[in-house]
Amino acid sequence: MFPSLTPQEVERFVSLGKVGSARLREGDGAGAEAAFRQQLAIFPLNPEPHVSLALVAARGGAKKQALACLRAAVLRGFTDVSRVERSEVWLELRRDPAFLALVDAVPALMDADERWVGWDAFGASHPPPDLESVARQWDRRKRAIEAMAPALGPRLDRLWRRVIDRSTAALLQAYVVANPGARDLDAALEQLMSLYSGGLILRWEILPAEAARRLGSIASTALERFPDGPSRPGALTCLGLARYAERDRRGRLLPAAVEEIRASLREVTVRYGGSPFLAPAVEGLVRTESETGRADLAMADYRAFRATHAADPTLLDGVRERLGVLALTVGGLPDFHARALDGGIVDREALKGKVVVVDFWATWCGPCVEELPALRRIASRSGDRVVVLGVCLDRAEDLDATALEAWIAAKGVAGRHVWDGLGWDSDIVRQFGVKEIPFTVVAAADGSVLAVGEHGGDLDRAVRAAVAARVSGVQD
Structure with missing residues (x-):
């Protein structure tokens, strides 16, 4: 209600x-x-x-x-x-x-x-009579939520704006489908793409079949009627998202769909670098390549995107947030810079040439403490072939540097440790996309990420494989 x-x-x-x-x-x-x-x-x-x-x-x-x-x-x-x-x-x-x-x-x-709220939450049994009525309703509801926002709070404000955008998009979709030859079709598509690009209702996911069919139809209409119009990057992204739902009985993407997704999204990333659809297009391209076994293409696409848009940290952060742990596996260790407890600086360049295990932990985290003996065994067995880097999320008001060093010594915690006292607010937490702890990352000597979130025996096997690969590479 x-x-x-x-x-x-x-x-x-x-x-x-x-x-x-x-x-x-x-x-x-x-x-x-x-x-x-x-x-x-x-x-x-x-x-x-x-x-x-x-x-x-x-x-x-x-x-x-x-x-x-x-x-x-x-x-x-x-x-x-x-x-x-x-x-x-x-x-x-x-x-x-x-x-x-x-x-x-x-x-x-x-x-x-x-x-929430999903693509199939709203549908329009009858198309609206005109665009003006849709715009008036959207504006009226947005103004109402804006007026109530101080009492609703940020979360409900955001969710209600998403509901309004989603329901309005359903009306505009119905209008486009029912009126493919309308004189104001370009205006309808412009309004629809504006909603999609707002960041509230368009995310890369496997759409329900009917939602995918509708979105694909609208995207095709936009590309056919206005092949070089302002709606093109949005239509290409929507077309790719619609095709992402085309799967066989085992849930695997159909080969023909993969090719169309790749072509549509790559055009957006290459030709429309300033488009608000760039972020979902990059995400969709990387996820599609990764899912279909083309990790090489996923890495190349993501790293090319980062290099091209290096001057736009907001865009880079947004895409990394969209990709989650996939940003690590295709992008390698992030370009971080942190101070260790011993006073030295730790960064990505300093770790190159070694197999690295990055472990995000805290003294108050029971599962983290349970993981410490496994890390100690890895460090003891591997010697200088492996760098164990701990990132402690205890806050300064709970534990100062001296107390933390004493705790580490008493527990025999392996490795070198980064700590800034900011806990979850630390830059390195954001750069690695950490959402929960314990959280581990295993990186090869060249900085590529081989495993994310492994623990116990799985972590040990990942490190052994990384060391073996490094030894083999050196011998070759």
Whole structure:
């Protein structure tokens, strides 16, 4: 159901948030709690009042209540748990199993948010009579959400804007299909491609069959009617996405579909470097080549893209985020620069010539600690043929450098260690695309990534294979 909040309710919600925060700073826990609970009475789906109540409870020593409030926030889509973790009042709860379970749940919640709402969520049984009515409805709903955004919160604001874009796209799709010869077809396609390029509803995925058929039909219409028009890069990307759904009974891409995807997306990456469709086109091209066993082409395409757009870090970060761990396997070790606990600098160039195991870990992470003996065995067996590089995500307010070095020495943790005290906010975490720990990366001597996310025996086998390959290469 579309949210309905009056301007007065939104204003009251914002005012109560300010009052609650002020009371909290003044040490008035009861006053702060009252304000935040009044916020929930206005709009209970915003997770922020639940987060605030969690901090109020933690400050008062009510640990069970604090965790219950934070759980309520997470269930409503709150994912910035590191913000809570950094709070001084959360100190005694940072290693609580219930809190760590909430931390572990965040990646799945973020993925679910990205997937909702799907292509088959909306359909138009009848095409709209004209484009003006579609535009007016879209504008009216967008303005309504914008007015309510302070009370909805960032997550619901984003999700409702996606719902509006998705439902509007369904209407425009119906209009294009029903009116392929319309005089305003170019305007309809322009509006549709604008929605697709907005980043809220177009992601590289296997579409449902009917959605793929509709999208392919629209893309073909755009390319046939306006072969050199402004909608071309969007139409090519949509055509590739539609063909990505063409699979056999085992789920494998059909060869003919692969060729058309490759041709369509490569044209976008080569000819339309300034298009908002460049990012999904690069993602689709790399994923298609990787899925069909052409890792060589995936690497070449991704590295060519990075070289061409090296001056645009925002674009590079966006594509890397889209690709996830695939960005490592096709792109190799990222160009990182970090300071080790011993005071030295560690970067990609310094690691070349050695097999490298990068391990993201923290002292509070049980599975990470369980993995340490395996890393110690790898380091002991391999000697100077393998570099074990630990990246510790403990925050400075929990553990300073001296205490961390003492912990590492006491536990006999292998390798050299990077630590900046920023935890999940560290640049190296973002550069490697780490979403959860423990997280390992095995890289060859040339910097190419051979394995991601392996543990235990699988990690040991990956390192052995990397060392054997390096020895063989040296002998050759």
